[in-house]
Amino acid sequence: MYKKVLVVEDEERMREIVSDYLRVSGFEVFEAGDGKMAMEIFEENQFDIVILDIMIPELDGWSVCKRIRKQSDIPIIMLTARSDEDDKLMGFELGADEYVTKPFSPKVLVARVKTLLKRIDGTIRSEEQAVNIEGIEVNKKSHIVKVDNKVVELSPKEYQLLCYMMENKGVVLSRENILNKVWGYDYFADSRVVDTHIKKLRKKLGHKSQYIRTLIRVGYKFEVN
Structure with missing residues (x-):
């Protein structure tokens, strides 16, 4: 089609x-x-x-x-x-x-x-169809994200960003690394684009946004206590 x-x-x-x-x-x-x-x-x-x-x-x-x-x-x-x-x-x-x-x-x-x-x-066609970390559930087959069983509407970039961070739980990710992996190596933009999307993603995740940690002058990390 x-x-x-x-x-x-x-x-x-x-x-x-x-x-x-x-x-x-x-x-x-x-x-x-x-x-x-x-x-x-x-x-x-x-x-x-x-x-x-x-x-x-x-x-x-x-x-x-x-x-x-x-x-x-x-x-x-x-x-x-x-x-x-x-x-x-x-x-x-x-x-x-x-x-x-x-x-x-x-x-x-x-x-x-x-x-x-x-x-x-x-x-969407990732090998693992569903990921659930501390109440943040991502179904990669249906492209549906839930927080505490409530559906959260994310833009494509927000969805990719969340998937990438959850897949790299506990790993420090620089802004440049996130740009390359989520936006692509051929994409040239100010790294503030990452900050903008992180801010929007955190707002949509509500109290679960605590799992996205900011490392000053370094980048971000998805971390669960």
Whole structure:
């Protein structure tokens, strides 16, 4: 079955080029030229990933990302003409998984899409289907996370981050190591991205967040007393 992609970009020529490359690569593509249209299409279909430009009319990319995150943990790749790290951190705060700065190669964008989907699928298909540590339960077959038997909604990156830390219980993980393993070796970003996701993950884990320890100037460790 084809993976379904929603491409949200107001520059028609750019949208067509990206969509054509995705279709040639075997994706089923839906297109939207503004934020309002994007939400209408998103709510009527089931997608595997969203490619979302920030500067779009009606509803901007920030607003669309925020609304999608209230409904789904679908992977989101944001496009921007600005390379400001604060903009990227804002996107990650809202739940974006990847960031691509314009101008970019459509081939590279497609590769990023494939890598992100493959990484998420690989995490879900891990050999061990379920892990339960002190009330934090991760079912890798269904991609469901529970805290004290209550389902917790995590974004794809938050899910991968939690899995990676639980799989390395008791091991000190530097920010660079986490970036490489969760975001990929080809991903270049400020290590504050890790701090942002750790903060969001801790909030969702509630009192269980105590198991994620911060080691000043070193990194993080998932540790159970």
